Amino acid sequence: MAPIVNVHAETLPSVSLRLSPGTALGDLKLRLVRKLELNIPFAQLRIRYRWTDTDYALKDGEDWSIFQERAKGLQEVNLYVELPARSEQDSRRTPPPRYGVDASLLRVYLVSSRKHDGKWVLPKGGIEDGENARQAALREMWEEAGIIGEPDVLATPSLSDRGCRLLHIKVDDHKPHKDSPGKHADEEGFVPRARYIAMELLISHTTDVKDDWPEKHERQRKVFTLEEAEKQLAWRQDLHTIFKIWKDNLPEATNGS
Known part of the structure; x- marks a missing residue:
């Protein structure tokens, strides 16, 4: 066999x-x-x-x-x-097929920062006991943005092979951990406050975006184009770096798709 x-x-x-x-x-x-x-x-x-x-x-x-x-x-x-x-x-x-996407058609959900008025961030949070990165991303997406995703959903192949994909984008926080010997990222012994792992989650607007969610009264949710989202995230160095890496590595559109 x-x-x-x-x-x-x-x-x-x-x-x-x-x-x-x-x-x-x-x-x-x-x-x-x-x-x-x-x-x-x-x-x-x-x-x-x-x-x-x-x-x-x-x-x-x-x-x-x-x-x-x-x-x-x-x-x-x-x-x-x-x-x-x-x-x-x-x-x-037989080489694997290549897919394209028109980036102008993509939209990104951001949520308002609870600590900084008028600022927008990507939904994010820590990994709790018993969770992996994928499960944590799905939980935080629901709690902060009211968006539901399934961990094993087949996503549009032009963007990924998973509804929620580990992108292998890891970015260290530029701020130090409270016990870090070094206080700046370029110093020897610097320990970052956190390490961010990027996840990609594709959704269906009609079924996965809910009107009520746990942090609805604490945050706003808004849709942005890729260019708008990149500008809105510029104030957060770590999140902006993650978003830019993801955006710059989107497949190029092919055959007008």
Whole structure:
């Protein structure tokens, strides 16, 4: 059997499947992880199911009948698809597709600073115990901006391969930690007050942006063009640096797209 690659992290939440009538699971909903367009027979795909309680999870070699017994009473699960892995030779022969985006069509949500009147910032915050960077970004986006995102949403491929993507942009705060031996970034022994990790989150305005959110009475939320957002963030050196790196590395528009 050919090796497989698990692509379960790519989710398309708008697609819902139901089991056919007469199955043991009745109306259990399946959420398709990814809409696939492949030049291989569907029979060659391997299916995996995962949900919060991993005690129910199918293991390699287990079939659907085991899943039916194990998952009775569940209301919803995700459908995962594993694809045959491409060989290194195939990867060299077939370069990955390039996508373009018209930057003039992009809009960015900023929120008002609670400490500085009239100033705007990116939604941000610390990583709490038990969280990873992605989970923290999603939580802060909701708490500060009222925007909901799913951690495994398939995003527009012209911008990323995830609804929420770790961009590998890390920027140290230019201000020192209270116990830093050095007080300036260019001094030996300087320890930054914080290290920022950038996340990209694509949203659907009609479904993901809410009128009420935890910090609604403490912050304003506003949409800016890329150029406007860059100007608004200029007062915060760290956030401005992150935003500029992200903006400068957006894919160039192709074929007028």
